[in-house]
Amino acid sequence: MAPPKSRSPRAARAALVLAVLAAPVAVTHPASADTVPTAVNPQNWMSGVGGETPLSAMTVPGTHETMAIHGGMFVQTQYDYGDSGATLGHQLDSGIRAIDIRVRVVDGGFTIHHGAYYQNAVFDDVLGQARNFLAAHSSETILLRLHAECGGDTLASPTSCVDQPWKATQAERMAILDRYVEQNKDLFYDKSVVKPTPAEGGLYYYHQAEIPKLSEVRGKIVLTNFEGPGGGDYGYGIKDYKSHLGDLDQPASIEQKWDAVRTHLDEAALSNSGMYVTYTSASTVAHTPDGFANGESRMIGPRERVKIEGVNSKLSGYLGSPDVTKHLGVVMMDFPTGSVIDPLISRNLSLAGPNKPVFHATPPSRYSLENAYSYLAGDLDRYGSGSALRVPQSYRGGYFDDPRFGPDGFQASFTYDNALVVAAFLQRGNSEDIGRATALGDSLLYAQAHDIVPDGRLRASYEPNPFVTASGAPYVGGFSVYTGNMAWAGLTFTRLYHVTGQQRFLDGALKAANWIQANAADSRGAGGYTGGLRNDDETGAEMIPLRWKATEHNIDTGAFFRMLAQVTGDGVWQSRSDNAFAFVRTMQAANGHLWTGTGLDGVTINEDVEPEDVQTWSYLATKDPAYAPAIDWTAGRMAATDGGFSGVSFSGADTSKVWFEGTAHLAAAYRARNAPGDADKATTLLATIAAAQTNAPNNDGRGIVAASSDGLNTGEGDIYYAALHTGATAWYLIAAQGGNPFVL
Numbered sequence: 187m188a189p190p191k192s193r194s195p196r197a198a199r200a201a202l203v204l205a206v207l208a209a210p211v212a213v214t215h216p217a218s219a220d221t222v223p224t225a226v227n228p229q230n231w232m233s234g235v236g237g238e239t240p241l242s243a244m245t246v247p248g249t250h251e252t253m254a255i256h257g258g259m260f261v262q263t264q265y266d267y268g269d270s271g272a273t274l275g276h277q278l279d280s281g282i283r284a285i286d287i288r289v290r291v292v293d294g295g296f297t298i299h300h301g302a303y304y305q306n307a308v309f310d311d312v313l314g315q316a317r318n319f320l321a322a323h324s325s326e327t328i329l330l331r332l333h334a335e336c337g338g339d340t341l342a343s344p345t346s347c348v349d350q351p352w353k354a355t356q357a358e359r360m361a362i363l364d365r366y367v368e369q370n371k372d373l374f375y376d377k378s379v380v381k382p383t384p385a386e387g388g389l390y391y392y393h394q395a396e397i398p399k400l401s402e403v404r405g406k407i408v409l410t411n412f413e414g415p416g417g418g419d420y421g422y423g424i425k426d427y428k429s430h431l432g433d434l435d436q437p438a439s440i441e442q443k444w445d446a447v448r449t450h451l452d453e454a455a456l457s458n459s460g461m462y463v464t465y466t467s468a469s470t471v472a473h474t475p476d477g478f479a480n481g482e483s484r485m486i487g488p489r490e491r492v493k494i495e496g497v498n499s500k501l502s503g504y505l506g507s508p509d510v511t512k513h514l515g516v517v518m519m520d521f522p523t524g525s526v527i528d529p530l531i532s533r534n535l536s537l538a539g540p541n542k543p544v545f546h547a548t549p550p551s552r553y554s555l556e557n558a559y560s561y562l563a564g565d566l567d568r569y570g571s572g573s574a575l576r577v578p579q580s581y582r583g584g585y586f587d588d589p590r591f592g593p594d595g596f597q598a599s600f601t602y603d604n605a606l607v608v609a610a611f612l613q614r615g616n617s618e619d620i621g622r623a624t625a626l627g628d629s630l631l632y633a634q635a636h637d638i639v640p641d642g643r644l645r646a647s648y649e650p651n652p653f654v655t656a657s658g659a660p661y662v663g664g665f666s667v668y669t670g671n672m673a674w675a676g677l678t679f680t681r682l683y684h685v686t687g688q689q690r691f692l693d694g695a696l697k698a699a700n701w702i703q704a705n706a707a708d709s710r711g712a713g714g715y716t717g718g719l720r721n722d723d724e725t726g727a728e729m730i731p732l733r734w735k736a737t738e739h740n741i742d743t744g745a746f747f748r749m750l751a752q753v754t755g756d757g758v759w760q761s762r763s764d765n766a767f768a769f770v771r772t773m774q775a776a777n778g779h780l781w782t783g784t785g786l787d788g789v790t791i792n793e794d795v796e797p798e799d800v801q802t803w804s805y806l807a808t809k810d811p812a813y814a815p816a817i818d819w820t821a822g823r824m825a826a827t828d829g830g831f832s833g834v835s836f837s838g839a840d841t842s843k844v845w846f847e848g849t850a851h852l853a854a855a856y857r858a859r860n861a862p863g864d865a866d867k868a869t870t871l872l873a874t875i876a877a878a879q880t881n882a883p884n885n886d887g888r889g890i891v892a893a894s895s896d897g898l899n900t901g902e903g904d905i906y907y908a909a910l911h912t913g914a915t916a917w918y919l920i921a922a923q924g925g926n927p928f929v930l
Contacts, residue, residue, distance in 0.1 A: 839901025
């Protein structure tokens with residue numbers, strides 16, 4: 187079926203044609219302001235978890251040997267953020283909620299050790315950091331494993347780990363803990379610190395607590411267990427806390443360690459009961475804790491050295507898998523960063539209570555990007571493979587699976603989206619990517635050459651099944667010919683020519699460029715280019731010239747003509763590029779943002795809507811510092827939060843939902859500008875999109891949906907939905923890899 191007509195003067199944009207498809211649909215309303223977090227914050231991530239959730243149903247990031255920062259490379263297990271508990275404070279702020287504290291008895295108190303090495307901290311430092319953190323973040327809890335590090339029955343020597351006095355007993359250690367608890371009664375979950383009752387023969391009756399619900403322990407330290415130097419249980423803590431313990435601490439290799447970690451995490455994900463605790467840490471005489479965690483170099487020949495991937499990197503990839511809602515229990519790590527802490531936190535998204543779940547920023551994992559590429563490849567290859575002519579379906583799932591669109595859903599393959607898919611494949615650029623990009627480029631060339639009016643034009647959309655009809659003509663979905671679409675197709679052809687050297691792509695680019703010049707060049711006002719041709723009868727018979735001029739179309743055209751000048755050396759195209767960008771400059775307001783374009787007279791500025799894309803694209807296409815303020819204006823004016831997702835919307839008309847394509851635009855612009863703080867801002871935005879890949883409505887774990895919820899109003903009479911979108915997926919891949927589709 188042909189797509190509906192759009193009322194938008196920027197109708198080249200793929201999803202803007204979708205609102206007029208008729209029947210009303212239920213629109214998901216955002217939660218009220220008191221239930222939606224205004225910012226993603228690792229300091230209070232448990233606020234998004236329902237109070238009735240037992241600790242055993244959660245995923246809790248933790249650190250092994252939490253305060254081991256001194257003693258050399260075979261002793262240090264954590265990044266050093268300072269003594270006296272400062273390192274612990276940093277970990278708590280980063281989202282860590284399970285800690286592993288090793289203590290030595292010294293004069294009736296506990297000092298913090300790793301083996302013989304004092305860590306410049308005492309147990310009061312631990313309790314002080316915990317108290318301060320929980321006072322500021324009452325939604326949280328801290329799981330504390332306490333281990334007596336030093337044996338009191340060994341001979342004292344300069345290198346031995348011995349208590350002081352060196353014959354400290356279990357009873358003496360327990361008495362010391364009891365004094366700390368008595369002094370900090372309000373800080374501990376009381377049921378976890380009940381003192382065992384002495385029995386005959388030096389034994390004890392245990393009074394360990396059942397696994398608590400989160401509501402019972404918010405604002406508290408939960409003592410999970412207290413162990414002696416040999417690992418014996420002293421009887422405090424949570425019953426059966428170590429019943430599902432995975433801790434291969436001296437493996438033969440990183441590979442063996444990771445196999446053990448993955449197996450135990452898989453078991454945790456399948457379990458419906460019991461506490462699972464997995465240690466990703468390890469060290470041997472040949473491999474340091476850092477080597478296991480972050481990887482190491484290895485010689486594979488007399489001269490060749492290779493980098494072996496560490497457990498943390500492997501864990502990051504594992505956590506990008508589609509089973510994001512499965513709980514993994516407590517995961518104790520060496521040298522963790524946001525790349526593993528944050529996706530562990532995100533596994534609690536399905537446990538939302540009254541508050542919406544939250545997540546923290548983490549750079550997209552390799553697994554996430556590979557899944558996104560898998561989505562684009564699968565969509566393109568659905569109706570062919572190799573060099574076969576074919577186009578992908580722009581939208582899938584959710585609203586667009588409605589039977590009204592036919593058995594295969596809404597079939598449109600938008601030219602703009604296809605240009606982005608090519609750009610994404612070329613961004614990574616392996617042989618399979620280039621093959622798919624070439625096949626899709628050839629399909630657009632075929633559509634151009636076999637149009638009913640073969641003058642170089644390309645239509646707004648085509649249909650993928652079949653793309654080539656029985657007559658040999660391409661199956662056109664939307665007959666309109668928009669200047670912006672023509673420019674994006676031209677960018678595609680030019681880039682393919684640059685990569686492959688195939689003359690046919692340069693020929694196609696020149697045909698598209700000449701069509702724009704012949705049909706859209708405009709001398710009114712500031713010059714530039716008009717919108718192209720609109721079809722009103724769904725057959726292509728009646729094409730109406732569009733007299734308005736769009737800022738977006740002129741950005742697209744300026745970038746295309748400049749790229750064409752680069753590859754041909756023809757200065758005419760640079761002059762025409764300058765003409766397009768001269769128009770764009772006249773669309774900038776005094777505060778730095780850009781207007782959408784003009785009215786029908788080609789002169790009067792249209793101030794009805796201020797779309798996101800022209801703000802970020804103006805900078806991406808030019809790198810002109812004059813457009814840098816538009817990036818910051820966009821981040822404020824169009825900031826949108828919907829549940830756990832925070833990014834930007836399509837325009838200021840509706841900021842109740844996140845537009846993931848636009849969020850990727852902004853991330854790409856931040857990366858291109860690279861001002862102080864821009865890299866972190868880009869990472870935060872990309873984290874939202876990565877989380878949407880596995881948590882947004884109608885996700886498939888691979889592609890990116892257009893909007894965080896159904897019903898995002900553009901302000902131009904059109905609607906975006908939470909449906910998988912090739913354009914959003916492609917922009918995510920481009921931005922995540924630091925790409926810019928407007929430049930070679």
